[in-house]
Amino acid sequence: MRFAIPLVVLALLVGLFMIGLRRDPHLVPSPLIGKAAPAFDLPTLDGKRPRMTDADLRGAPVLVNFFASWCAGCQEEHAYLMQLAQNGQARLLGIDYKDAESDLRPWLTRRGNPYGVILTDLEGKAGIDWGVYGVPETFVLDAKGTVIYKQIGPMTPEIWQHDIQPLLRSAT
Amino acid sequence: MKRRVACVLLLALAAAGARAEVQTVKPEIPLTPQQEALYRGLLPELRCLVCQNESLAESQASLAADLRYEVRGLVAKGEDETAIKKYLTDRYGDFVLYKPPLEARTALLWAAPFLLVLIGLTMLFAYARRTRATPATRPPADEAALRKILDDHS
Amino acid sequence: MIPELGHFAVILALGVALLQAAVPLLGWRRHDARLMSFAASAAQGQFLCVAAAYACLTYAFVSKDFSVAYVAENDHSQLPLIYRITAVWGAHEGSLLLWVLILSAWSLAVSVFNRRLPLEMSALVLSVLGMISTGFYLFILLTSNPFTRLVPAPAEGRDLNPILQDPGLAVHPPMLYMGYVGFSVAFSFAIAALIGGRLDAAWARWTRPWTTTAWMFLTMGITLGSWWAYKELGWGGWWFWDPVENASFMPWLAGTALIHSLAVTEKRGLLKSWTVLLAIIAFSLSLLGTFLVRSGVLVSVHAFASDPSRGMFILGFMVVVVGGALSLYAWRAPRLSSDGELRLFSREGLLLFNNVFLAAAAAAVLFGTLYPLVLDATGLGKVSVGPPYFNPVFLPLVTPLIFLVGLAAAVPWKRGDWKETVRRLRWPALAALVFGGALPFTLYGRSTPLASAGALLGLWAMFAAVQDVWRRVRAKPDLGSGLAAVPRAAWGMTLAHVGLGVWALGVSGVVSFGDEHDVRLARGTTTELGGYTFRFDGAGESQGPNYTAQEGTVTVTHGDRPVAVLHPQKRLYPSQGTVMTQSSIDIGLLRDLYVSLGDSFDDGSWSLRVYYKPLVRMIWLGGVLMFFGGMLAVSDRRYRLARAAERRAAEALEGAAA
Structure with missing residues (x-):
């Protein structure tokens, strides 16, 4: 019987790899999920108020989207974010990550602005507090300001419909 | 060996875009010799999230530079190793620790090498006992002849 | 066309x-x-x-x-x-x-x-x-x-990819593949033995040179890769426990175990089923490495574009090849009987202890490499397993191995005698204690537990290996005939074991006494490291065949004595827009001085990484010695001249079987 042990080990490994092949090992799940959004106090871009804090997010669900004009993935998701904003399906807060204002403005002019408010995080400090490691990243917050979902990489219709909308529905 | 390749490409892609990401110049944070030692000791134990197979000590990614700066700031403030690691895991999860903490789900990982040696030794002792328990079969004549022929030439 | x-x-x-x-x-x-x-x-x-x-x-x-x-x-x-x-x-x-x-x-x-x-x-x-x-x-x-x-x-x-435009990397993959693929021969011999039902001393004799050849290429491939990473990646590391490296290290450990267990099977006819299994495992681990590297199942930041369909194919192939082999093994191995009895304190017993530690080491690397995947697949979250795990875990696995290397050579086959062994080894042991204890203090004026242990064990392996040859020489009446009487296989073994000792010295030296500075230097300013003064003399443009570079000049002095002028570069390859750092190293047997360029600042100053790497050359020298040891062993006359004898032996066996 003991001569069959290597075969059993192989079977276990193969099973493991079958599962592994369907996963992306690069994704780092956020420890923030289920917790209150991290505190921040950032300057706004053309806002009514010069600064905004995490307290201002409460009251209704919001998508906090870290983006930058230099990031390719952000261009990719931009049209869809515009669509979400125009349909009124989502309230979007943009946090412009390590980006120059002189680059951002023409970028927004060309592509449109889906964000209710844009905050600027020039030094990337807020990015670190939110555990951002590669823009675009999108956090879904419920009305109480709790993080309920994190999307790493561009937002897509599939993710919005299959993962985020049901969560938002059950949260309200 | 080509571990850095993809990461270099990643950085290059960012750089090749029309605009680059902004890296603000930050003032240097002075450390006492003890703090410097703590800082140097910590960096190799922290994993870069952009160049995922490099530690913060090695990585050239700009996030790594930012995180080094944060860690340096925390060390200067007098935070200890536990507090600094907690600061990072609160944000990025255990993924950021290259040395997984000893807890229920990693107990097997830390025990494995010693269990493996133990299993190996047990098998070896059991095997030695088995060979002694079975009556020593004389090698058949042809095997003896074979060995003699082989040995003559070695 | x-x-x-x-x-x-x-x-x-x-x-x-x-x-x-x-x-x-x-x-x-x-x-x-x-x-x-x-x-x-x-x-x-x-x-x-x-x-x-x-x-x-x-x-x-x-x-x-x-x-x-x-x-x-x-x-x-x-x-x-x-x-x-x-x-x-x-x-x-x-x-x-x-x-x-x-x-x-x-x-x-x-x-x-x-x-x-x-x-x-x-x-x-x-x-x-x-x-x-x-x-x-x-x-x-x-x-x-x-x-x-x-x-x-x-x-x-x-x-x-510019990172591959380097002579070291040009020869690294062919060497590595020679090793990986070479284990397929030992694998095929094992399968042939299981199918044909013939597994004896002659089988082990035939398999040995093939295994050793593959092993020596793999050793060289890994050594080259480590050397390349050291000089090319710009921060002086020589081993990272990256899944890609682990993928080559696991077959190496299994192959090393196989070389030793083949010796036991050939000489004593023991442990046949284990040897066959190891031959299967060594090649299976090569396949596994290919799968891990090319499927994208693990985070290994690596050149190969990963593609799940390729992953599925290799996985399927592994199921057929390895699954088939292990099924055959499960079916046939129970019939393999060992002749004779094993005493643990004997050459073969100690070689089997060596096998236990090598196999455990290979399994531990596999376990550590796959553990993040296991947790992720079972929904227990993501963790990282890196050098701070592997390094401390490997120390207790390697230490007994190096100790055994010295011990086993002095113990005869079949039955060892403690008293005789102690008598034989008292001089190498004493010399290792004295010189190993003194070495770190002589070179660096201080020591650490790791440095002392490394020096002691490294010298122990070297002294014991040399003494083993000396015993063979002394058995003959004069030096000339004595040296001639030592078979090449024994020289090869000695050289490889000396290589292991040299490697241990290098690792413990560079880990214990290596030092580094990350400094920002203006033109004409200096930094001190390891007793050397590094003066930054500014940077200028330089042009390569397919890149432009910023080239710094760093003048190194030791006291008043000039040591070296180093030219680290930062290269821009316009075809891919890639920036690469090219370190500049002053090479020495006892220490490397290593400088790489970081970023430039508006005021003309640069950030530089400066490293002092004592004994780091010993690490690769050890690998090279193992390579040549393998080569000597393979060239032994018994593999060449004894062929006629083998045929006779084979015929004798067939005659007996018929």
Whole structure:
């Protein structure tokens, strides 16, 4: 019987790899999920108020989207974010990550602005507090300001419909 | 060996875009010799999230530079190793620790090498006992002849 | 036209490989010598086909044929000729073609050197090799064809990744593949033995030189890779426990164990089933490494574009090859009986302790590498397992191994005697204690537990190995005849064990006394490290064949004595927009001084990384010594001259079996 042990080990490994092949090992799940959004106090871009804090997010669900004009993935998701904003399906807060204002403005002019408010995080400090490691990243917050979902990489219709909308529905 | 390749490409892609990401110049944070030692000791134990197979000590990614700066700031403030690691895991999860903490789900990982040696030794002792328990079969004549022929030439 | 010929040659090779797998097996079933001897011709024909395919791809690279997709992705009109030749294996598809070329070269070698083996044996071995080849040709043709055309052809190629434009990396993959693929021969011998039911001292004797050859290439491949990473990555590391490195380290550990257990099986007829299993495992781990590196199942920031369909294919292939082998093993191994009795305190007993630690080490690397995947797959979250795990865990596994190296050589086969062993080893032990204790203080004026332990163990392995040869020499009346009487296999073993000792000295030295500075220097300012003064003399532009560089000048002095002028570079390769750091190193047997450039600042100052790396050369010197040790062992006359004897022995056995 003991001569069959290597075969059993192989079977276990193969099973493991079958599962592994369907996963992306690069994704780092956020420890923030289920917790209150991290505190921040950032300057706004053309806002009514010069600064905004995490307290201002409460009251209704919001998508906090870290983006930058230099990031390719952000261009990719931009049209869809515009669509979400125009349909009124989502309230979007943009946090412009390590980006120059002189680059951002023409970028927004060309592509449109889906964000209710844009905050600027020039030094990337807020990015670190939110555990951002590669823009675009999108956090879904419920009305109480709790993080309920994190999307790493561009937002897509599939993710919005299959993962985020049901969560938002059950949260309200 | 080509571990850095993809990461270099990643950085290059960012750089090749029309605009680059902004890296603000930050003032240097002075450390006492003890703090410097703590800082140097910590960096190799922290994993870069952009160049995922490099530690913060090695990585050239700009996030790594930012995180080094944060860690340096925390060390200067007098935070200890536990507090600094907690600061990072609160944000990025255990993924950021290259040395997984000893807890229920990693107990097997830390025990494995010693269990493996133990299993190996047990098998070896059991095997030695088995060979002694079975009556020593004389090698058949042809095997003896074979060995003699082989040995003559070695 | 040429690329189509190449593609056709691969298809032809597949056909020949299929025949090589099927016909000899059929011949073996029917006891038909003619069918069995077809195996050798098939192996030779297959080699011609794949060599032609490889030549076609090389031609496409050299002639800058960007209409071939793979060439367009990895070649560039300004790439120097030498890198256009090595670019053939610079990415996934071409490196697979190199892999099958090497596999076919091994088959060719088996078909030539195995002519003295019983026909049944060599036919079965070549048949198994043919099966493995078949799988890889299918893999190439179905998922990774390097000859696919691109329409329309681009005007310019995307260039070989600049990080691969280095002589060290040019030779690293072929060496590594020689090792990986070489274990397929030991694997095939094991399968042939399980099928044919013949597993004896002669089998072990035949398998040994093949295993040692593969092992020595793998040793060299890993050593080159480590050296390349050290000088190319810009921060002085020489081993990272990256999954890619682990993928090469696991077969190395298993192969090292196999070399030692083959010795036991040959000399004492013991532990046959374990030896066969190890031969299967060594090659299986090579396959596993290929899977891990090319499937993207683990985070290994690596050049190969990962693709799940490739992953699925290799996984399926592994299930067939390894699953088939292990099933055969489970079925046949229970019949393998050991002759004689094992005493733990004997040469073979100690070699088996060595096997326990080597196998545990290989399993521990596998476990650590896959653990993040296990947790992720079972929904227990993501963790990282890196150097801070592997380093402390490996220390207690390696330490007993090095101790055993010295001990085992002094203990005779069958039954050792404690008193005699202690008497024999008292001088090497004493010398290791005295010199090992003194060495760190002599070189660095201080010591750490790790440095002392490393020096002691390293010298112990070296002294004991040398004393073993000395004992053989002393057994003869005079030095000349004594030296002549030592077989090359013994010289090889000694050299490899000295290499292990040198390696241990290097590792403990560089880990204990290595130092580094990360400094920002203005022109003319200095920094001190390891007793040396590094003065930054500014940076200027410099032009390479296909890159532009910022080149710094760093003058190193020791007291008043000038030591070196270093020129670290920061290169920009415009074809891919890639920036690479090129470190500059003053090499010494006792220490390296290593400088790499960081970022420049507006005021003309630069950030520099400066490293003091004591004994780091010993790490690679150890690997090189092991390589030459393997080479000496393989060239031993008993593998060459004893062939006639082997044939006689084989005939004697067959006569007895009939």
